[in-house]
Structures are given as structure tokens and as C-alpha cells.
Amino acid sequence: MCIRDRQYSQLDRAPFQVADVHELLDSTLLMLSGKIGRGVEVVKEYDRTLPRIPAYPAELNQVWTNLIDNAVSAMNHADGDAARGTLTVRTAREHDRLLVEFRDTGAGIPAEIREHVFDPFFTTKPVGEGTGLGLDISWRIVVDRHHGSLRFDSEPGDTRFQVLLPLTAPDAPSEESV
Numbered sequence: 001m002c003i004r005d006r007q008y009s010q011l012d013r014a015p016f017q018v019a020d021v022h023e024l025l026d027s028t029l030l031m032l033s034g035k036i037g038r039g040v041e042v043v044k045e046y047d048r049t050l051p052r053i054p055a056y057p058a059e060l061n062q063v064w065t066n067l068i069d070n071a072v073s074a075m076n077h078a079d080g081d082a083a084r085g086t087l088t089v090r091t092a093r094e095h096d097r098l099l100v101e102f103r104d105t106g107a108g109i110p111a112e113i114r115e116h117v118f119d120p121f122f123t124t125k126p127v128g129e130g131t132g133l134g135l136d137i138s139w140r141i142v143v144d145r146h147h148g149s150l151r152f153d154s155e156p157g158d159t160r161f162q163v164l165l166p167l168t169a170p171d172a173p174s175e176e177s178v
């Protein structure tokens with residue numbers, strides 16, 4: 001909880017920069033490699049032709065962290081064994097937006113909870129393990145801060161969280177509208 005509060009309070013101070021999404025993804029994957037564990041194969045499907053984008057890099061790293069953490073949790077074994085499966089991180093261009101997709105081979109999101117996963121404090125994790133804020137914070141960062149979108153598709157063995165970010169900064173207000 002403390003860590004989250006601290007991360008979140010930094011949001012407004014983080015500088016808006018031009019960021020290389022692949023560098024951000026690689027550094028987050030490296031940082032989380034211990035947590036991801038050796039039972040999870042990480043597959044990178046990067047479109048290296050994508051341009052750098054305007055972004056708040058530290059905040060995007062927080063989004064990747066939350067989505068990777070969820071993916072790894074979903075591939076955990078009920079018996080407490082380390083996670084096993086495949087995490088695929090893919091980037092692509094989708095019209096005028098940059099797509100970052102996190103795909104896991106976990107059990108999937110049951111239909112009856114799909115409409116709640118972005119709700120603050122919604123969690124299916126045992127007490128003390130999840131605060132249910134990961135997707136709520138990610139939504140705010142992607143949608144509110146970056147004017148992007150966050151969506152998912154899920155079936156057993158194939159869950160994909162997709163982040164879509166604008167490739168260009170929103171236009172500055174014109175003189176007439178000021």
C-alpha cells in the first residue's frame with residue numbers, strides 16, 4: 001500500500017517526454033525478471049519500426065508492471081508452485097495508435113467478473129495479496145493521462161490486455177480557443 005501511494009503521488013510531477021516504448025518494456029521486464037520466474041517463457045514480438053511517442057515514461061512503466069504482474073499471477077499454480085506458461089509482449093501499429101499487448105496463457109477472466117476488473121479495490125486475490133488497484137491505476141494512466149485506451153479479451157489459456165497510445169501529442173489549443 002505504501003509503495004502504491006508513493007508511486008501514485010509522483011504522477012503529477014513526472015515530466016512529459018518522447019519515449020521509446022521498447023526501452024521501457026525491456027527495462028520493466030528486466031526489473032521483474034525475478035518475479036516472473038523461470039517457469040514463464042517471455043516472448044517479445046516488437047515492431048521495431050514504431051516511432052518514439054510522447055509519454056510519461058515512469059507512469060507507463062507502472063502500467064506494464066501492473067499488467068505483467070497480473071499475467072504472471074494468472075499463470076500461478078493453485079498449489080502454490082511458481083508460475084508456468086508464456087507471456088507474450090507484442091507491439092504494433094493500429095491506425096494512428098501504438099498497441100502494446102500483454103498476453104498470458106493463464107486460466108482467463110471468468111465472464112461474471114469481466115465488467116468489474118477495472119473497478120477500484122476489485123480483486124480475486126486472497127486478503128493481503130492484492131489491493132485491486134492495479135487496473136484502476138493503469139486505466140487512469142492510459143486513458144486519463146495519455147488519452148489512450150485499455151481493453152482486454154480473455155478466454156481460458158489466452159488473455160490479452162491491450163494498451164493503445166496516441167502516436168502524436170494532442171494538438172495545443174489554437175489561439176482562437178484560448
Ligand SMILES: Nc1ncnc2c1ncn2[C@@H]1O[C@H](COP(=O)(O)OP(=O)(O)OP(=O)(O)O)[C@@H](O)[C@H]1O
Nearest residue numbers: 070071074108117123124125130131132133134135
Ligand atoms: N491477466 C489476467 N488473467 C486473469 N485475471 C486477471 C488478469 N488480470 C486481471 N485479472 C483479474 O482482475 C482482478 C483485478 O486486477 P487488479 O490488477 O486491478 O488487482 P489485483 O491484481 O487483484 O491486485 P493488485 O494489482 O492491486 O495487486 C484480479 O484480481 C483478477 O481477478
Ligand SMILES: [Mg+2]
Nearest residue numbers: 066070134135
Ligand atoms: Mg494487479
